Structures are given as structure tokens and as C-alpha cells.
Amino acid sequence: MKVLKFGGTSLGDAGRMKNVAEIVSRQGRVVVVLSAIAGTTDSLVKIAEAYKHGELNQVKSIVEVLLKHYQRYVDNLFEQESNKQTAMTFVESQFAELVEANIETATSAIEFHILAKGEVISTELFALYCEENGLNAKLLYSLDFLRLTQENSPDEAYLSEHLNRILTGHENTDIFVAQGFICRNAFGEVSNLKRGGSDYSASLFGAAINAQEVQIWTDIDGMHNNDPRFVKNTTPIRELSFDEAAELAYFGAKILHPSSIKPARRKNIPVRLLNTLQPDATGTLISSESNNANIKAVAAKSGITAIKIRSSEMLQAPGFLRRVFEVFELYHTSIDVITTSEVAVSVTIDDTTYLESIVKTLNEFGNVDVDENLSIICVVGDFVAESTGIASRVIRALEAFPIRMISYGGSAHNITLLISEDVRVKALQALHEGLFDV
Numbered sequence: 001m002k003v004l005k006f007g008g009t010s011l012g013d014a015g016r017m018k019n020v021a022e023i024v025s026r027q028g029r030v031v032v033v034l035s036a037i038a039g040t041t042d043s044l045v046k047i048a049e050a051y052k053h054g055e056l057n058q059v060k061s062i063v064e065v066l067l068k069h070y071q072r073y074v075d076n077l078f079e080q081e082s083n084k085q086t087a088m089t090f091v092e093s094q095f096a097e098l099v100e101a102n103i104e105t106a107t108s109a110i111e112f113h114i115l116a117k118g119e120v121i122s123t124e125l126f127a128l129y130c131e132e133n134g135l136n137a138k139l140l141y142s143l144d145f146l147r148l149t150q151e152n153s154p155d156e157a158y159l160s161e162h163l164n165r166i167l168t169g170h171e172n173t174d175i176f177v178a179q180g181f182i183c184r185n186a187f188g189e190v191s192n193l194k195r196g197g198s199d200y201s202a203s204l205f206g207a208a209i210n211a212q213e214v215q216i217w218t219d220i221d222g223m224h225n226n227d228p229r230f231v232k233n234t235t236p237i238r239e240l241s242f243d244e245a246a247e248l249a250y251f252g253a254k255i256l257h258p259s260s261i262k263p264a265r266r267k268n269i270p271v272r273l274l275n276t277l278q279p280d281a282t283g284t285l286i287s288s289e290s291n292n293a294n295i296k297a298v299a300a301k302s303g304i305t306a307i308k309i310r311s312s313e314m315l316q317a318p319g320f321l322r323r324v325f326e327v328f329e330l331y332h333t334s335i336d337v338i339t340t341s342e343v344a345v346s347v348t349i350d351d352t353t354y355l356e357s358i359v360k361t362l363n364e365f366g367n368v369d370v371d372e373n374l375s376i377i378c379v380v381g382d383f384v385a386e387s388t389g390i391a392s393r394v395i396r397a398l399e400a401f402p403i404r405m406i407s408y409g410g411s412a413h414n415i416t417l418l419i420s421e422d423v424r425v426k427a428l429q430a431l432h433e434g435l436f437d438v
Contacts, residue, residue, distance in 0.1 A: 001167075003031045004215045005180060005202035008038035010276040011122055014076035017129060023217070023279050024175055025135055031167075031205055033180040034126060035198040036118025037073070040066070044118055047098055048111040056099075063095045070121070077125065083132050090124050113190045116143075119179035119198075127177045137175035140166060142201065146183040148191060154183070154200075156263070160208040167209060178205065199260035203271065207263035213270040216256065221275040222284030223248060223255050225297040226432045230425045233437070237297055238282060241290040244297075244380050245271070247414045251378035252299035261286065294390055295381040298431045300424050304336065304374040305352050306404060307359070310344040311366025320365075321345060327361045336376060337407045337416050346405055348376065348418060374404065375424040379415040379431065391415060397434025401427050 004024060011017050011034065024032055036044075043062050050058035074087045094117050123139060130137035145162035149155050167176065180198025185191040193200045199216055206214035220228070222236035223245070240248070242265040249256040255273060264271050265288075274283040309324060324345060328335055331354035335347045349355075355370070362368045379394050391408055394415050405418035419427055 001029050001031065001209060001211055002027055002213055002215060003033060003202050003206040003209070003211045004217060005033040005198055006035065006217045006276065007198065007219075008035040008041070009219045010217055011035070011126075012038040014073050016276065017077060017126060019276060019279075020217070021126070021129055021133065021135065023276065024130075029174050031140075031176045031178060031209070031211075032126070033178050033198060033202040033205060034119060034122045035180050037122050039069070040118040040121070041115065041195075044115050048114045051110065051114070060099055063099055067092065067095060074125070077129055078132060080132060083128055087125055087128055091121055094121055109189045112192055115192060116179075116182040116190050119182050123177050123179050130175060130177070135175055136173055137177055138170055138173045140176050140178040142179040142182055143184050143190065146201065146204065147188075148183060148185045150186040152185070154193075154204055154263075155186075156204065156208065159204060163205065163208050193259075196257035197259075199257035200263075203260045203263040203269075206269050206271075207267045210267060211269055213272055214264050215272045215274055216260070217274050217276045218255055219275060219277055220255060221278050221281040222273045223253055223297065225436055227252070227254075227298075227300065227428055231428050231432045234432070235436075236282070237284050239289065240284060240286045240296065241382070241413070242286060242288060243411075243413045244290065244382070245284075245286040247378060247380045247411065248297055248299045250301075251376055251380075251414070251416070252301040253297070290382050294383065295379060295393070295435050297380050298428060298435070299378045299380065300428055301336075301350065301376045301378070302421055302424060303350055304348050304376050304418065304421075305350070305355065306346060306348050306371040306374055306418060307362070308344060308346040308369045308371075309362050309366050310369075312343055313366065324362065324365065327358055330361070331358050333358060337405060337418065338410075339405050339407055348374070348405070371404065373421045374418055375421045375427075377417045377419060377424070377427055377431070379417075379435070380413055383412050383415070393435060394431070397431045398427060400430065 006020050010020055024030060043066055047059050047062050070091045074084050078084045098114060127137050127139035145159055147155050147158055180201040181192050183191055183193060202214050224234040225237055226234045228234045242261055246261045250258040268288055271286040272283055275281050333349050333351050333354055335349060337348045339346045359368050359370060383390055401419055401423055403417050403419060407416040
């Protein structure tokens with residue numbers, strides 16, 4: 001059994017949803033995980049914001065626009081008038097809840113409930129379309145089997161028990177349709193896995209049922225060796241190891257959510273990245289294997305802040321780094337990159353929520369400098385210890401750019417460099433020319 005996830009752009013109009021159904025119909029027995037239809041979540045976020053500010057008229061206005069959009073979508077999706085009516089009745093009931101809710105008692109729980117509407121609607125429409133076209137499909141509700149622990153991590157034991165029970169109880173069903181992104185928290189309230197969480201849902205579902213493979217379908221033919229939005233002549237990477245894919249996802253490759261590799265990797269389930277617009281394209285296969293190519297891809301992550309702590313007390317002082325890292329732990333802030341010298345340590349973060357407090361606390365250890373508006377460039381490949389010349393190739397490609405930090409050796413799969421945000425695109429282009437166009 002396979003798990004197939006389709007993102008919002010793959011469902012962007014009725015024609016694309018029909019295309020998804022065609023892809024699914026050729027795959028055998030599958031669990032299909034859907035995001036909200038493109039644009040819906042953004043509108044729901046605006047509705048949630050309007051609730052926070054008590055702007056009911058704004059809520060009504062956004063809902064009216066959504067209803068018109070879905071009316072066109074439904075008219076183009078279904079042939080039978082009865083199905084068009086059934087679909088629109090469901091859509092209208094979902095949005096009516098938003099207009100009729102008590103805006104004076106808006107809470108975070110209500111916000112999560114609002115954001116869940118997108119996936120609930122897309123899966124309802126898809127399941128109804130499958131039924132109209134004679135596909136043997138069953139609609140599932142992820143809220144019935146995907147929940148979080150009190151530490152806000154997915155409860156994978158609960159998921160495996162309940163999802164497998166449902167699938168076993170419907171052995172003659174070919175297509176199971178489930179919502180990505182949404183779940184319940186430990187108290188039974190509607191919650192979610194954050195933006196990009198549909199990829200994570202698919203990987204969790206795949207691990208729970210020991211799937212043959214997990215397929216992530218988007219509108220690009222696999223993970224490319226550089227960012228195609230900014231660099232010409234990029235090419236898909238045919239094979240990546242789990243570690244390589246995780247590095248690329250974390251450091252900026254938009255096609256894959258950073259968390260989505262972990263559950264599949266634990267169960268050694270291959271993850272395949274495919275293109276709904278070119279369903280016969282090879283795409284990218286992510287597995288435990290590596291094809292041993294040295295440099296495979298480049299990715300960039302923006303919005304980076306560097307913090308440097310300089311102190312003579314650091315010299316031959318056991319425990320100094322531990323005290324520094326405890327400051328970031330205290331303020332729930334993750335560190336991306338670390339470099340050290342005899343009397344200084346530099347780190348990068350992408351979450352500046354507690355930056356002021358972090359700097360204030362670190363000032364107790366020494367002089368603190370903060371550098372903002374930076375980008376991390378990550379060069380990923382299979383860099384075994386015996387490899388030679390890899391770092392020099394990267395440095396030569398960037399010889400025209402000031403480099404703030406370099407991290408190499410912490411992983412066998414990446415070289416990480418810190419540069420100014422305003423040269424990020426030119427740096428990506430220079431790396432592509434220096435590493436791949438040779």
C-alpha cells in the first residue's frame with residue numbers, strides 16, 4: 001500500500017483535481033493525503049485574524065469571495081447536478097460556521113478549527129468526485145486518528161493503532177482519502193502540524209501502516225540541484241539519501257517540508273517526489289541509499305541572524321559553550337550553524353522572537369555582536385572523509401562574495417556558508433555555474 005500526498009497547487013482548479021484522481025486511479029490500493037485547495041488557507045488565516053480583531057464584516061466579506069470561488073470550482077468539477085448541489089451544500093455549511101460563530105469568544109482553539117476547513121472541504125470534494133466516477137474510495141477524518149502528545153509531538157503509537165484498524169475494517173476499499181495538516185491536541189481540540197504539515201502527515205501515515213512508499217506530488221518534477229526560481233538550467237536530482245534530503249529541506253528546498261523525512265526514515269520507507277503536471281517524469285527518489293555523487297544540490301535559507309560572543313573567559317574554560325547553549329534552550333530558540341575559535345563562538349538563528357532577551361543574557365558572558373539580514377547557503381552531497389577538493393570548489397565559486405561563516409565537517413552531507421541576504425541570488429547562480437555548469 002502506498003501513501004500519496006497532493007499539495008494545494010495540485011488541486012488548484014477542477015481540472016487539476018480531475019488529474020489527481022486519474023493519477024490515484026492507476027496506483028492500486030492507496031491512502032491519499034490532500035492539502036487545502038490553493039489559496040484557501042491564506043483566506044482562512046485572514047478570517048482568523050479578523051476574528052482576533054472582532055471584525056465580523058471582514059469575515060463575511062472573505063467568506064463571500066471564497067463561496068464564489070468554490071461555486072465555480074464545483075461547477076467545473078462535477079457532471080451530475082445532484083453532486084454539484086451536494087458539494088455546494090457542504091461547502092456552504094462549512095463557511096456558515098465561520099460567519100455564525102461567536103466572535104467575542106475567539107480563542108486559539110477556534111483559530112485551529114477555522115484553519116482546518118480547507119482540508120476538510122478539499123477531501124470532501126475529492127471523495128465525492130471519486131464516487132461520481134466509479135472509483136472505490138472512502139473518506140477518512142484525520143482528526144479520528146492523528147493526535148499530539150502533551151509535548152506537541154505526533155502520537156505515533158495511537159496513530160498506528162487507529163489508522164490500521166480503519167484500513168483493516170475496509171479491506172475491499174481501494175482509495176482512502178484523508179486530510180493532511182490537521183490533527184487533535186492532547187486534550188482533543190482541533191490543532192495542526194503547522195504550515196507544510198501535509199507532507200509530515202503523509203510521512204506519519206506511511207510509517208504507521210508500513211507503506212510500500214510515500215509519494216509527495218507537487219508541480220515540479222522532483223527536487224532540483226538549485227532553486228529554479230532564481231537559477232536557470234537546474235535539473236532534477238534522481239536519487240538522494242534521507243540525510244541529504246533532510247539537509248536540503250531544512251536549509252531551504254521548498255518542495256519538501258523539513259519534518260517529512262523523519263517518520264519515513266525511521267521505517268526505511270522510500271519517499272518519492274513527483275510532478276502532477278508530468279506524472280510520467282522520474283522525479284526524485286529519497287531512500288537509505290546514496291549514489292555517491294560528491295556535490296548534488298545547493299539550497300538557501302533566508303531570514304538568518306548571526307550572534308557572536310567574544311570572551312577571554314572562553315579560553316581553556318570547560319563548560320563555557322554549555323552555558324552559552326543553555327541560554328538558547330532557555331528561550332526555546334534553535335541554533336542552525338555554529339563556528340568557534342579560542343575566544344569566540346558564533347551561532348545563527350532563524351527565529352528572533354526572543355533575540356533581545358538572548359542578547360541581554362549573553363552579555364553576561366562577554367561582548368555580543370548581532371548581524372541580521374543574512375542567508376545560509378547549504379551545499380549538499382556525499383562528502384566522505386576521504387573526499388578531496390570539494391570545499392575548495394565551493395570557495396572558488398564564491399570567491400567574489402564576502403563569507404561571514406563556514407561550517408564543514410559537522411555532517412558528512414553538507415557545507416554551510418553564511419552570506420548577506422542581498423547577494424543570496426547571485427551566490428546561488430555563481431555556485432550553480434561553478435559546481436554544475438562545468
